[in-house]
Every structure is written in C-alpha cells, then in structure tokens.
Amino acid sequence: MAPREPVLDTSPVVSDEIRKTTCYMCACRCGINVHLKDGKVAYIEGNRDHPVNKGVLCAKGSSGIMQVNAPSRLRAPMKRTGPRGSGEFQEIGWDEALEIATGWLEPLRKSSPEKLAFFTGRDQSQSFTSFWAQNFGTPNYAAHGGFCSVNMATAGIYTMGGAFWEFGQPDWDRTKLFMIFGVAEDHDSNPIKMGLGKLKGNGGKVIGVNPIRSGYNAIADEWVGITPGTDGLFILSLVHVLLKTGKVDLTYLSRFTNAPCLLNEDPTSPEHGLLLRDADGKTLVIDRTTGKPTPFDAKGVRPDLAAQCELDGYTHRTVFQHMAERYLSDDYRPEAVADRCGVSAGRIRAIAAEVARVAFEEAFELDRSWTDFRGERHEKMTGRPVSFHAMRGISAHSNGFQTCRALHVLQIILGTVEVPGGFRFKPPYPKPVEAHPTPHCHSKPDCPLDGPHLGFVRGPEDLALNEDGSPARIDKAFTWENPMSAHGLMHMVISNAHAGDPYKIDTLFLYMANMAWNSSMNTRGVMDMLTDKDENGDYVIPKIIYSDAYSSEMVAYADLILPDATYLERHDCISLLDRPICEADAAADAIRWPVIEPDRDVRGFQSVLVDLGSRLGLPGFVNEDGSAKYEDYADYIVNHQRRPGVGPLAGFRGDGTKSGRGEINPDQLDRYIENGGFFIEHVPEEASFYKPWNEAYQNWAVKLGFYDKPQPYLFQLYVEPLRRFQLAAEGHGERQPPEHLRAQIKDKMDPFPIWYPPLEDAFADEKDYPVHALTQRPMAMYHSWGSQNAWLRQIHGHNPLYVSSKIWTENGFQDGDWAKVTSIHGEITVPVAHMVALNENTVWTWNAIGKRKGAWALEETAPETTKGFLLNHLIHELLPPKGDGLRWSNSDPITGQAAWFDLRVKVEKADRQAESQPMFKGQRSPVDPGPEIVRQKVRS
Amino acid sequence: MTQLPDQTDKKLGLVIDLDTCVGCHACVIACKGWNTENYGAPLSDIDAYGGDPQGSFLNRVHSFEVQPCEGAAQTVHFPKSCLHCEDAPCVTVCPTGASYKRSEDGIVLVNEDACIGCGLCAWACPYGARELDQAAGVMKKCTLCVDRIYNENLPEEDQVPACVRTCPSGARHFGDFSDPDSNVSRLVAERGGMDLMPEQGTRPVNKYLPPRPKDKMRDLEPTATELTSVTEGPKGFLGWLDKALEAI
Amino acid sequence: MHPAPSVIVFTVLSGLGFGYLAFLGLGLPTVTGWSAFFCFALGYAMAIGGLVASTFHLGNPQRALKAFSQWQTSWLSREAWLSVGALVFMGLYGFCAVFLGKLIAPLGLIGAALSVATVFATAMIYTQLATIPRWNHWLTPLHLVSLSLAGGAVLALQWRAAFMLLVIAGVVQILHWVLGDRRFAERGHTIETATGLGDIGKVRMFEPPHTGTNYLLKEMVYVVGRKHAQKLRVIAFIGMIVLPVAIVLITPASPYSAGAAILCFLVGTFASRWLFFAEAEHVVGLYYGKRTERSQASNAS
C-alpha cells in the first residue's frame, strides 16, 4: 500500500517585504535582510551581497528579532526618583529630558567644558560623537578602546600602520598556514569563521595558541596551550630560531621596513637610539650600490641591511643588526623560555621550522605587476602563504603592547605582511602613524577643543599634559603613566572622577557602556563610587546622563536616561572616517535605517546629540544665525563634510556616481538603501597587495579621500617614538617624567619588542595565587545584552568556572560543586565544571553572563543572577599599594590597556551554594517583566 | 502512513563537518528563526525570561572533549538535528500517522494536524532529534527546511536549509545522497563520513565528517636539519648576512 | 525516562484491569447478576481509568482517535484497537452475564485473549524501543503481562493461579532488574558510538548545548540515585510479590484478603512501575554525558 502523504505547501510566501540594513549585535556589522510581514519583523537572514558576511549570519544576528522584541527595551526618557542604584525612575517626555540635559551642560560649556566627561562605550559612531565632544570643548572624550584592545591597535599602527581585526585580515584564499593567538571570537566574527572554513577547504593548516581549546582553537590542527601572559616570550623565541637559521625575508626587510635604517648607537649622544635622518626628516639607509647614506625612498636605492657608518663622530648601524643581536641572545633560546611558556623547546622549534617552511618553500608568485614607491616596477607579486591573527588574549595583558609588537615583527621578518597568502590590510589602512592626528586637550570656555581628542603621540611633546605637567584629561590618557593611550582610558574615568584626581567633574555622560557591571574592573567598587556622597550629602560624581536602549545594570546609576531606539529603528552610519567594514580587496561603508518604527517614546541617540548640539549652540551643529544645522542624524550623515567632498559616507556622492570624494548628494541614503544598505568600491587588482609601498594603491587611496597625498612608509621594526620617551626618561629633553615613572618608561618603552612578566605577578605570589583566570566571549552572546534575548539565554543562561584536570583533581571536585576563587583584589564563590583541553594552571568562564537582579527584565530567579557570575569582582583598575604611596594602574604601562587577563587566583572547594557570591541587592526594573510564554510568529 | 516507503526517489540530507564546526550556534538560531515563523506551530519558549527557560529547538550544538592515548585533549563542537534515517523508528512507532517519511525525498516530517503529542516518536529516536513543543503539544523536529528547499519564492541559491545558509564556517552541507556525484556524496567518500550510533540500525541519511588528525607536529631537536644555524660560521650572523645580501 | 504519573497510573491500572477482565472472561470465577456487575465494573473502572489517565500525557488528546489509524506498524495503535476490542467483547460478555445471567464462553474467551493481548501490546510499546535497552528485551512483555495476570488472579480470588503467577512475576521482575542493569552496557551504546569520535579517543561531554533544560532532558534523561532505587526495589518486591504471596498462602480466598493483597500489590506495582521508567536509560543521554558513569557503574557492580 503506497502511503498517502499530506500535501504540503513547499513554497510559502516568505515575507511581504525585505529591507536590507546592517546588524548591530556586534562590531562585525554584517549585512542583513530583514523580512517583514504585516510591518513586523518576521525573519532575519544574512545579506549575500554584503562584503562582510556574504550571506552568513551568527546566532546573535539571527536572533535580532528577539532583541527588537525584548521586554527590556526602555520605553521613554526617565529621571531618577530613588537613590542611585535603586532603579527608581519616573518616565518623562523628551522636551523635559532635553531641557534637563541642556540645563546641566550649558553652564559647563560656558565656564569649564572639561567638567563634562563624555565617554561612549561600544560606540559605532565615534567620528560623530567625537566631533560633538570636540565642539563642546571638553578634552574628556573617548570610547571603550582603552579597556578593550588598544594594545593591539596601537602596536599595529606604530609597527606597520594597521593591526588585525578591522584593520586587516589574512589572505584567506591563499594562506596555507594560519596561526591564531588568543582569540575566542573577535570583532571580525563571521569573516574569521568563513576564512577558517575556506582555508580548511584549501587544505591549509591552523595553529592555535591559546590556554583554552574551544571555538577556533578546537578546530586548529595544532594547539599550543600556552601559559597566559607569556606569548611575547614564545614569539620572540620563534624570532630567535628564525634569525638563527637565517629564515628571514631579507629582500622584504631591506625594501619595505626600517631594518636597513641607521641607528645612532653612541650612548653619549643625545640622539642615542634615534634614526639617522636627512634635512627633510627622511630616515637614511646605506645604498649598497653607492655605499652612501641615502633617503629610504630614493629612486633605485638598494638599502644595505649590514651597513655601518660613522657620522658626526657617532657610530650608526642598521636596525637589523641591532635586532639580530638582541634576539640571537641566549635569553630567547627555546630552552630558556619553554618552562615559562608551558611549551616545550622542541615544539617551539618545530613551529618555527614549519612557519619558515611554508613561508619560504611554499612561496609562490602571482602574475601581477606593480610599481613600488621608489618607482621600481615588479613583474610579479611574491606570495608567502603564512598568516597570523591575534586579539585580546595577547592584547589584554600589561605586557600586551610589546607582545603585539613582537607578533608584528615576527610576521614582518617572514615577509608575510601585505603579500599574497599573508596578512592584508583593509582600506583605509594601512596608514602610517604620521597620517594620524596627535592628541588634543586644550579646552577653553565656550570654545571647541583645539583638535581631535585622540591620536598617536610621536614623543613626549604630544602628551596631554597641562603647563604644570598635570594630566589634562580625566582618564589621564597620554600621560607618563601610559603615554600611548591612543583610545583613552574609559576604565579609569569613574574612579578618577570619584577621587577628583586629576580634578573633579560635574557631569558624566555615558553612552552604551555597562560601566556599573561587566564593563568595569572592580564592579562593586564602581557601584560604590557611583553612589558615594560627599560630606554635604551630594553625590561625589554630581550628575550622570546615560543613553541605553535596554534596562541594563548601568541604567540604575544614572540621573537622566535618554532611551535609544534599537538597531532596526534608527539611522546609523558605519563610516570610513571611523571604523569601517572594508575588506582587503575593497573599501566599503554602510548604513542602518529605520526598517521599522519604534513603538515607544524613544529616539536614536545620535539624533538626540544633534538636537543637544543645536540647543547648546555648538559650532558644527548650528548655522551662523544660530539655527539648527541638521534636522537629525540622517541629515548629518548626508550633509556633514569633514573636508571638502569628504563626508561620513563615501558612496554615491555628487550625482550618485562619485565615490570617496564628491559633493553632497541629497539622495545618498536612498541610494544606499537601494544598494542593500552598503557601498563598496574594489581595490584595483594592481593595487591589491604591498599597499604601503604600492604606487597604484597610494593613488587610489588619495582618490577615495583616505588621505590627501600618497604617503608610502616603512614598517617599523624599531619604533622610534618609544625611544623618544626612553630618552626623556634618561634625562634628555624638556618634558621630563616624574621620578617614580622614569624606570618604568626606560624599561618598558623599549623600541624593540620585549617581554616582561605581567605586572600583577609582582603582587600575586605564584605560590599563593598559582592559577590564571580568564574570560572568553561566547560566540552566541554579546557581552551583557544577549541575556535579554529569550533564545540566546537558553544557550548561555549561566556560566560555570571551567577548571583544568589538575585543579579538578587537586580539589577533589565533582559535578555540581562550587569553588571559592580568591585574587589579591577580591573573592567570589561560584559553580565549577571540568575541562580537559585547558592549560593546567588556568581556569576560565564565559564573559558577562552574570546579571544583577532586576536588570534586563529578567525574573529574580533567572539563572544569570543566581548561578551566573562575573570575574570582574576579582579584578581591579589599580594594583594593590606597594608601599610607595602610589597606586599603580592595572594596565599596560605604554597604552593604558586594562590588563583583564593578568588575573591570578587561588581556587578552593566551597560548600554548595544557593546563589553565587557576591550577590547584590536587586534593582527596581523600570520596565515590565516579559511574558511567560513566547511563541514568536508573525503570521503563517 | 507510518510505514516507511520502500525507497525514496531522493535521499536529501546534511553533511556536518566536525573538523570545521567552531560551535558558534548560528545554525541553532537560524533554524529557530526560520522554523518558528514557518512550518507548523511556532517553536515556543516557556518561562522565556524566568528562572527555568525551556524552548523547542530543532537543532542543537553539543560540545565534547576527546582524549587520545597520546597528546592533548581535543574539543569537538557537535551540531545535531534529525538525521532523516532510512529506517526511521520514530515513524513506525507513531500511532497516528503524523510522523512520516516522504517517498519523494526521504525527509522525515511530522504532520502537526494529526499529531496527538504522545511523545512516542521522540522516545524512539536515538538522537534526541525530536522535541515536543510544550505550548502547542505537538512534536517538533527538523523539517530539512522543506519549505525552503523547494520554495519558489526564494532565489535558487537560497533554496537550502536555513542552517546551511547561515553557517559561517561552511561546516554544513546539504544535498542528495542518492546521487553518488552530489556534493554531499563526494564529501562523504573523501572524508570518511560516518553514522551516529550505527548499532541502532537506523541508517541515518545525515553523515558526519570526522575531525582531521590533530597535533601531529613532532617536536624538533636542536640538531634537526631544518634548524641548521647560520650564525655558527666564523663571521657569525653578519657573515651570513653579507653573503646572503650578495645573492639578492 | 521521566516517570510520568499519568503513564504509571495508566500501565498499572489498565494492566490490572485487563488482567482481571481476562480472568472474568475465562469464567474464573463465574459470576452473574449483581455480583457480575460489580466485578465487571471494577475491571472496567481500572482498565478505562488507566486508558483515560494515559491521555493526560498527550499534547493534543482531542485528536486521540487518530491513534487508531496505524495498526500496521504502531504498537500504540494496536494497543488502541486491542483495548477497544477487549472492552467490546468483555462488555458483551459482561452484559450477558449481568443482565441475561448467561455466560457466553466464546465471547469471554475472545475478550480474555484480547485483554491479555492489550497488555502485551502496551508492553510492546516499550519493548520495541531499541533506544531504551532496558526495555528492549523479551522479558518486558513477560514482566507486564505476568504482573497483570497475577494481579488479576488475586482480584479474581484464584488463589492457586495467583500464587503461581505471583511467583512467576517475581522471578521475571528480578530478572528484569538484574538483566536490565547490564543491558545498556551490553548493547554497546557509548558516548563514543553516539558521537563517532571513538577512533580518536575517550569522549566526554564538555558543554551541553544549552545551560537550561529541555524536553529531552526532562523526558528522557531522568536520573535516579542508586541508593534510592535499591530501596524502592525492595519496597516494590515486598509489596508486589512477597506480601500478596504471604496473604495468598496464609489466608483463605475472600474479598477481604484479596483487597488487602491487591492493596499491597498496587503499592508494590506503582513502585516497580516508577522504577521501570525512572531506571530506563535512553541512549540520548549519551549526548548529554549522562549515561557514561551509570553504565560504567552498573558494569562494575
């Protein structure tokens, strides 16, 4: 009997309409197709045409529908009615909210603009928010990069004009060996996964260096379960082996890096350690043909790596010789570093040999001719199919800057940067330090700041210091404590403001940063600082304005809430002026636009800033007659120009056909929407590699407006600005560091990459605190705000502390057990679980799963609050007192990057608990609880 | 209906590459998103924002650790949905005929209008591929996106399951196993595609590609030929450098 | 498996009811008139009560009639038919006995056979499941049928049969436990075969696919403590076998002694049936890392 089967409709109508915009659940910014039914979001999928994700979408992106429908969405502006932290608010109208804000900000601007600290967290519109802050006139502006990965960014820019992540990517199509350090997920989430899939499909191999073997490391062919904080040593040992065996790309080094540049090596010279330059400031090399000092970019020059010369009585030798001397030292022998790194000497050698084998023996050529900046024509492009990638695992340590530098130096000596098969920059990168601004900090009442807040210091003269040498910025960025803090130090703002050090502020204005919770080190301390009162009973930080879209922990600590629209309800601009979405082969930017209308009294924050800007009469936001220059953010996106012809969006300018530079096009946003929400312009084939030195690329970059004239440059194996700080510390120059910082600057700001133990090691005795404690990003959760998503929270509803087999056995742990975890800063008691594929001295947990009761419209019994926890309670923004009367920052001494992963702990078995500790009193929820049952369906 | 077809015209199914899956759960959520809006009752979530959230999913990603005799332990992320078995016990136990295997393409489906929610088919499935929806009281399972793969309202390239379309690392492949030249058949042949719990005799259509061998790099002694030093010569590194530069 | 009360009540009560009806159908005892009315009413109450209870665990009981459609392959469907058949034949037989005072033996015999077959079909629903090795064994139908008949015999005051059937049921129960404890391991289902990763090495679960629970975990990954289980086994065996046997041996057959015996029997059977489910390990637990320790533990014991 043939079975009768039901007749199915296999071609149901998918939706009434597709609207294409950009995902917001992380900084990857994939293109999405939003399917609407009855005007409601019915289904979200990846946009196949989009340069970032080419159709794929991660778990967060696919569950955007639950984000947009989350019960935790704030509904209207609010002013605080209860004490800070209580969560008691009254909803108000926008007029009142904006009047309050103007009432607070206007007097500050007129008298002392620095009393406004405006920090914007996980901001995707920094070129706009910084523009606003600059026009307000406060020096106190930054986004979250300082606690995130500024080490990676800065080390990359100073070394080679760009870093990993949004700055560049491996040549996934051609790379054969890919080595990935300290990455759980990264910002480039989908592209990395797509790349790994592609690489594996091509038969490539992956080496994962990570104390934890999950995610990308799980699929790595080789896993190096390194001891946290020791990557720098491991990398420099690889460099040692490569130099020792002569496996370096001398052609590349001599042509494209400062390896042949001449270094003053006379300790008696005031220029000791600086590069020899000509009258135009160009670094000099010895030409092998003429034997004469010649500017590095002279036509036809053949830079000599082995040169030595006397000039003005001082000896100069090439950077390369100094470097070889340094790293050929026995200190970097595999045997010398193996124990410390937890990697055997034989394995270090094997990896070095394999990297060298692939780079040199699997080298290949592309039949593409190109012309270099010296005017020399090359018929082929030589490929070295080895690529590297790294992120916070090496960056979020107090030795992170130098470790990131070491990794860049490693890839450079192999000649694998900007070559086929290697690591490639994404436009508008590469960009040398010289193409970046220096920091500006001079504020005057009623006046814009003298220039952009953030930048790249070239030497002590660029520090953000007042005449008296005191810090000009509230976060003490660009001071002797952390001279190269290119992204500011958001993690120091609240504690400095609370301490009134370097000065008191009046209003703390935060956007999109959960500072009262997962974003802060020392969470409890920050909560206390935000609620602390002075002798008059006033809050020590007098006023707090905050913009969030959801009922986060931070909301409870603000006095005024400006509720944001969610990502499908507002305009946004992912700009080339900012952190764009480009690919190695293309420049691209994108927008978000309101694909649905908000059903609440909320407004896009950027539009609110535009409004505030005109209410405050900020130049840049008002016309000469004082009228508002822009109606809202959409208007700004289209009509604002940074430089003539260069605006927030590069696509469809002028009559709609111009890219990069061009007049304002009033229809620009419509053109973006028609094009799927993005714009892309491909790099010409001839320009696609060797970008820093490639004439065709440089010209293309100028055409698109990345910079105004070609600026080829050399990779900096030796970073001279670092040396300038050392010189100051040695007593040279006018700007002198305070005595207590001299030694630190001399030791740590080495112009060649060095390794030193994470700073916390000096306080946490290895015997008392033998265990490293780390966090990882779960791929299916975005920081704190995935938990309000009914789908995602089922995947990560709580977070056990994963402990290694060694620790599991030592403590006699069993499933369901709890542990007390103690650091020099604090103590937590949390559930444990066993993981075998883990460095034996390491424990870890998923980041930011723990929630405070009352937040995110979750019930108080939610596992996120009862069993979930934050490791942040064990971390502190300062190191413990060491008896010198000073509190040293728990950060990288060069960039100020928060050293999240320096944490050392001890782990002891504890009684089983009802709730994880510490537990905080709940906050009142300003929004209604969610429904008991969700049946997400618009229409069948 | 609960009789299995003697044979199916096509054998549609998935190949899941355990060597490439990074455990991102993208496929889990894309599946939830598509299937809650489409085939049958929405996939409900009970106690969605409370202390014990519990929803229906058709695809879930497990994570395992494997300890080889020698060397480091390995982590394997392991997605699992219905395997559309050829000898599907879930179908034959069904008292109502709601569960069936399509003779056209071998997809195992639940006709929700006929399902009484007895749960027996879920008991019969060795793989945990069926979940009874707590709100609708009907059995839910992977539909192989039967409403996508033939959907003429979708562009041809999108006529693949939602999980396959979304998988960022390309670890999921969809195709016809009855065609030995199909992408999936070739992958299975090349990479040794395997069955889960073959001893259950279910003859799954979906296949898993095992992780490739890992940690095969051998430690090198300092004396290894790959590591011949260039700095040992009479003039040391500089001597080597001079010579090497001549050659460029 | 989750020991759902509805399913426990269903299998125990309808098992007992059909066992009793089977005896009535065989004319053991021969009853007519009012006494027949009470006997049949009791049998029907239990059989139907059990069947009704079984619908409580359905997601959509209003469609229960559809469950008759798949008798060709589905034991649940067959059970549905058989139970209706049994109830119809026993109903006719009972009708004649109560109202006509006539015992039409062929009707009774068919009814009895269908009653036993119903219990057998119920048992086969569990037995057929290769996914639950403990059940997937010829002892399972023997177990359920022997208990059904033993209980029926007690109710039917068939002391001799009751004694024999109780002893058989006791032996079967012990075998079911003892063999059942080994069954999972014997079948060779391991986390390695479940994942196919055994060629690489020893497999353990690292992270479940979700931190909370789900239908599968609640329904199929029920875990019962060993000590707790042992205690319940003792209670079950004493209540279900030892005490009824003692009563049957010591006291003469009477409604009172049968009542006492059946109460013990029910307590024991409920405990046994609870364990029948609670101890049944579904292979899906392997994917949740839940079966390894247990199967090893039972290997070791």
Ligand SMILES: Nc1nc2c(c(=O)[nH]1)N[C@H]1C(S)=C(S)[C@@H](COP(=O)(O)OP(=O)(O)OC[C@H]3O[C@@H](n4cnc5c(=O)[nH]c(N)nc54)[C@H](O)[C@@H]3O)O[C@H]1N2
């Ligand atoms: N232990 C530990 N702690 C860490 C880290 C770690 O590795 N380990 N990592 C650190 C790093 S790198 C980072 S970047 C931080 C991240 O920490 P946060 O910057 O605090 O990140 P989120 O949790 O994303 O919080 C951002 C806030 O933005 C709000 N938000 C979301 N969408 C919108 C919107 O559309 N508009 C507005 N106005 N608000 C919105 C959210 O509700 C939330 O309150 O965490 C840091 N904390």
Ligand SMILES: Nc1nc2c(c(=O)[nH]1)N[C@H]1C(S)=C(S)[C@@H](COP(=O)(O)OP(=O)(O)OC[C@H]3O[C@@H](n4cnc5c(=O)[nH]c(N)nc54)[C@H](O)[C@@H]3O)O[C@H]1N2
């Ligand atoms: N899904 C998701 N994606 C995100 C985010 C998110 O919250 N969720 N957040 C975004 C943000 S703000 C950021 S900053 C990025 C960060 O992305 P990642 O750089 O991937 O950051 P983490 O998740 O903190 O992972 C750090 C990794 O470094 C490893 N590690 C720690 N210490 C060491 C060490 O000393 N050596 C080595 N080799 N490894 C080490 C840890 O084991 C971990 O795997 O992710 C972004 N993308």
Ligand code: SF4
């Ligand atoms: S990686 Fe995921 S969350 Fe991030 S933008 Fe892309 S889809 Fe959205």
Ligand code: SF4
């Ligand atoms: S989407 Fe792909 S990589 Fe991610 S869990 Fe699913 S199969 Fe694995």
Ligand code: SF4
């Ligand atoms: S995997 Fe399970 S549900 Fe799917 S066909 Fe096989 S037995 Fe049936």
Ligand code: SF4
């Ligand atoms: S739950 Fe539905 S599909 Fe499954 S066996 Fe019962 S009736 Fe059939």
Ligand code: SF4
């Ligand atoms: S094929 Fe469709 S229904 Fe099946 S797991 Fe994939 S997305 Fe879900």
Ligand SMILES: [Mo]
């Ligand atoms: Mo970050």
